[in-house]
Amino acid sequence: MKDKIVLITGANSGIGKETATKLATKGASLVLACRDIQKANEAREEIIANTGNTRIETMSLDLASFTSIRTFATEFNKRYESLDVLINNAGLMKGSRFETEDGLELTMGVNHFGTFLLTMLLLDRLKESAPSRIITVSSNAHEYGTIDFDDxxxxxxxxxxxxxxxxxxxxxxxxxxxRKLQSTGVTANCLHPGMVQSSFYDHPESIEEKERYDLLRPNMISVEEGALTSIYLASSPVLEGVTGKYFDKCKEASSSALSYDIQTAKRLWETSLRVVSLDLTS
Known part of the structure; x- marks a missing residue:
């Protein structure tokens, strides 16, 4: 990983920070893209102190704002001539419905649409840097998910x-x-990190939610364990050229039947382009 440029979203805490720390130990040059720049800077100082790697920068990125994402991508592409690994780590989970400034439901807006737009705006840089990798942190919770295009x-x-x-x-x-990146030298994989004991669960929005989290905590794994698959996908030479896979515990795994539905994937892609106002023909 020496001198490779790695961009990690949500890298100021949890598995994002742990992933950044371990990749810094391997010699990577890191960009910590975070909504709270003060916490990002604090994480940067901590990682430098723990690893001795000073090639760590922070940039402001709010995945709940298309304006922020576009501003970030423009600045990143100006500042960096290459991007070897993009780790889409940032995400959130809400017990109640909120909306982004763009009028999207917050959870889907950040976890999918924000991640989609960011990735698309960095694709040219990733292609120019090939072989390069895109890694997206998903969850086994996807097994309970559906895609209702009407809602x-x-x-x-x-x-x-x-x-x-x-x-x-x-x-x-x-x-x-x-599928779309075949023959470009850019790979795309995703993963389930495990149920991780992190700040993700520190702010329940109701008594019921707190009680549910308290029941889950004894079965949660450490942040260090939760980051292992992200680190593996970012750094292992064994995975050179491996693409379009889902990983769990650093091994390829099967995702839900619906996740393999090509027509649903194509429709979601086209819908996402419209939602984020991207025109790939221009």
Whole structure:
């Protein structure tokens, strides 16, 4: 990984920070893309202190804002001439329905549409840097997800399902992206990190949600364990050329039957292009 440029979203805490730390140890040059730039800078200083690697930069990125994503991508592409690994790590889970500034349901807006737009805006740089890798953190929660094209924003049926739906969208996107990137030298894979004990569960929005998290905590794994598959996908030479796969515990695994539906993936791709206002013909 020495001197490879790695961009990690949501790298100021949890498995994102742990992934960054381990890749810094391997000699990678890191860009920590985070919504809270102060926390990103604090993470940077901590990683430098722990690894001795000073080739770590921070940049502001809010995946709940298409304006922020476009501004970030423009600045990144100006600042960096290459991108070897993109790790789409940032994500959120909400027990209640909120909206982004663009009017999207927040969970799907950040976890899928924001990730989709960011990846698309960095594709040219990734292609120029080939062989390069795109890694998206999904979840086994995708097994409970559906893609209702009549209600992608969960206006009719939220009930906490938006997270599972967004994680299914991550996998459908990854598989379709891998198909579209054949012969470019850019690979796209996704993963389930495990149920990780991290800040993800620190702010329940209701007593019921807190009780549910408290029941889950004894079965949660450490942040260090949760980051292992992301680190493996980013750095292992064994995976050179491997694309369009889903991984769990550093091994290729099967995702849900719906995640392999090519027509659903194609429709989600076209829908996503419209939602984020991308015209690939121009």
């Amino acid at each position: 992608l924003q969960s206006t009719k049926n939220f009930e906490g399902r938006a997270y599972a739906n967004s994680k299914l969208a991550n996998i459908l996107f990854t598989y379709e992206l891998a």
